[in-house]
Amino acid sequence: xxxxxxxxxxxxxxxxxxxxxxxxxxxxxxxxxxxxxxxxxxxxxxxxxxxxxxxxxxxxxxxxxxxxxxxxxxxxxxxxxxxxxxxxxxxxxxxxxxxxxxxxxxxxxxxxxxxxxxxxxxxxxxxxxxxxxxxxxxxxxxxxxxxxxxxxxxxxxxxxxxxxxxxxxxxxxxxxxxxxxxxxxxxxxxxxxxxxxxxxxxxxxxxxxxxxxxxxxxxxxxxxxxxxxxxxxxxxxxxxxxxxxxxxxxxxxxxxxxxxxxxxxxxxxxxxxxxxxxxxxxxxxxxxxx
Numbered sequence: 001x002x003x004x005x006x007x008x009x010x011x012x013x014x015x016x017x018x019x020x021x022x023x024x025x026x027x028x029x030x031x032x033x034x035x036x037x038x039x040x041x042x043x044x045x046x047x048x049x050x051x052x053x054x055x056x057x058x059x060x061x062x063x064x065x066x067x068x069x070x071x072x073x074x075x076x077x078x079x080x081x082x083x084x085x086x087x088x089x090x091x092x093x094x095x096x097x098x099x100x101x102x103x104x105x106x107x108x109x110x111x112x113x114x115x116x117x118x119x120x121x122x123x124x125x126x127x128x129x130x131x132x133x134x135x136x137x138x139x140x141x142x143x144x145x146x147x148x149x150x151x152x153x154x155x156x157x158x159x160x161x162x163x164x165x166x167x168x169x170x171x172x173x174x175x176x177x178x179x180x181x182x183x184x185x186x187x188x189x190x191x192x193x194x195x196x197x198x199x200x201x202x203x204x205x206x207x208x209x210x211x212x213x214x215x216x217x218x219x220x221x222x223x224x225x226x227x228x229x230x231x232x233x234x235x236x237x238x239x240x241x242x243x244x245x246x247x248x249x250x251x252x253x254x255x256x257x258x259x260x261x262x263x264x265x266x267x268x269x270x271x272x273x274x275x276x277x278x279x280x281x282x283x284x285x286x287x288x289x290x
Contacts (some may be wrong), residue, residue: 002251004172006036008163009042011156011238013138013264014180014273017043018257020058021277022177023049029285031173032156037105037166039155042177043110043135047128050108053096060095063271069268089133099128107167110135111155113143120158122165138264163249175253177277180239185258205220255284 009019019042026033038046048057083124101108102125106185110123112134134145134152143153159165161178199278239259257280
């Protein structure tokens with residue numbers, strides 16, 4: 001089998017940190033990533049990797065605690081979204097200086113959704129950070145990214161696993177990392193101290209949810225706020241699109257992380273999620289050898 005890899009990284013919110021672990025395992029097993037395409041968190045991790053700063057990025061996110069994540073969450077209860085996203089991008093600029101995509105060492109593609117035209121926008125040139133900011137904009141949570149009078153939101157709405165957008169070389173291996181896999185997950189109990197620390201973070205998310213959903217009719221049985229409803233709706237949609245994408249494409253190595261493993265907003269659990277990605281990639285390579 002060829003050791004050159006065309007890498008495709010899915011959307012998936014905080015679970016996208018698992019992409020870091022998968023990349024590390026691929027490289028440690030002698031694979032050379034020759035191109036990368038990603039959506040949402042896949043676009044973020046893929047862009048950082050293509051710029052050659054994945055190690056520095058991993059060190060930063062692995063050290064994030066709940067309070068640091070909250071400080072990076074520039075909340076604004078506007079009609080366009082709850083989080084501006086400016087602080088995260090500014091911090092990224094400190095770690096990964098902005099590049100033109102066409103100048104990156106390997107071909108890179110980010111996918112976003114043009115929310116006005118209702119179509120896919122493919123970023124293969126121009127500012128790396130503009131591409132990332134456009135692709136990560138989860139609707140109603142992150143504000144849409146405005147550029148040239150266009151508004152962009154999460155690429156997962158149209159292409160959650162952008163196999164058709166990755167640059168290919170003759171004889172390379174197609175590797176897909178899907179962090180929304182519909183597979184069971186064995187949970188490890190969270191230590192009580194960490195669980196207590198998490199309560200404040202989750203409470204803030206719920207408060208935003210409750211405030212935004214104050215005028216949304218509630219079902220007597222299930223109290224679903226607007227963020228939960230939005231998150232579940234998007235999850236169902238992107239899983240259907242992803243299933244069709246995988247059904248219609250031959251994938252050489254499939255790395256799967258359960259959609260039940262971590263929550264969309266569990267950004268303070270980066271170190272654990274990266275480890276989950278390492279385990280999933282190791283398992284995928286072991287299955288390849290069977």
